[in-house]
Amino acid sequence: MKSIFVITGLSLISFNLLAQPDKIEGGPVNVPADGIVDGVFIQQHIPTKRMIPYEYVREADMIWSKRVWQYIDLREKINLPMYFPKDEVRADGVWVRNSNRWSLWTVIREYVFKGELQIFAPFDPLLSLSGGGSNWDGDQLKYPIDMIMPGETDSAYQKRILYYFGTEIKDPNAQPLTDEFGDPLVVTDTVTGVESYVYPPAELKWYNTQDVVQYRIKEDWFFDKERSVLDVRIIAIAPVIQETTIDANGNKSFGRMRELFWLYFPHCRFVFNNYFVYNDQNDAQWMSFDDLFWKRRFNSTIYKESNTFDRNIESYRMGVDALMEAEKIKEEIRVIEHDVWSF
Secondary structure, rough: OOOHHHHHHHHHHHHEEEEEOOOOOOOOOOOOOOOHHHHHOOOHHHHHOOOOOOOOOHHHHHHHHHEEEEEEOOOOOOHHHHHHOOEEOOOOOOOOOOOOOOOHHHHHHHHHOOOOOEOOOOOOOOOOOOOOOOOHHHOHHHHHHHHOOOOOOOHHHHHHHHHHHEEEEEEOOOOOOEEOOOOOOOEEEEOOOOOEEOOOOOOEEEEHHHHEEEEEEEEEEEEEEOOOOOOOEEEEEEEEEEEEEEEEOEEEEEEEEEOOOEEEHHHHHHHHHHHOOOOOOOOOOOOEHHHHOOOOOOEEEEEEOOOOOOOOHHHHHOHHHHHHHHHHHHHHHHHHHHOOOOO
């Protein structure tokens, strides 16, 4: 009997070592090389699990609803699993990522460049190329960045989305390019007829994980009388960076928070469902990013609710008063649920 257990145990060990993560589309999986498992077993539950669909809701059963916009500050401790581990794009253009798990920004960047997640511009790119003024209405998902061919092979698409994943840094001391005779190169605008010098291309600085400091979400809270529950559905999500400027002395100053783009969250669920989120209490029980959002394992602050004037809280409250107003809105939602169950 003992020999049977030994043989069975050896068989399981050899199978574990020779096993490969076949048909795994998520990850990253702890198999760094053929026949090598970085752990006791292959972590394939999250990378291969199927997404749980939302419960169907009839319009007739939704007796109350409130739309709110919130921001998730990644500097808060509870939100750090979205922020870490950091990735980076080196000076030679190589994208360096963690081999065990990815940050939320790394997952989004990977699938947008592959063309499997569609992004929506935060403003109308035809009317406001600078993105200023009141044209920041990307949360309505009106300005999709379309592709003609699959994302990785569509060069025009890849070039178009560079604006949303990096910023150009121009050298103020750069000299115009010259021709073979040493004369400056000049181009003429076909519309205005204005001539200008040709300068070397600006350096592209990619946005890394540490540059994304917030995520904004648009969501609907509603009461479903058929199930007798107060539920919530995230409609859209947007990564946010804080603009920075560096003066001639090398001093850095911080500016406004800026949305990079918006994503339709129900589409994101198919991707988020298969990528790990770190659990600081138990390495054997990592959940997915989809689980994190569904279980509301994050802290967020309301910056806008549906209202008559379609205005943000900061337009009529400032500082601590804005935070108190956000908590007041949350309390009103909780009271709605409480009143339903009052006897």
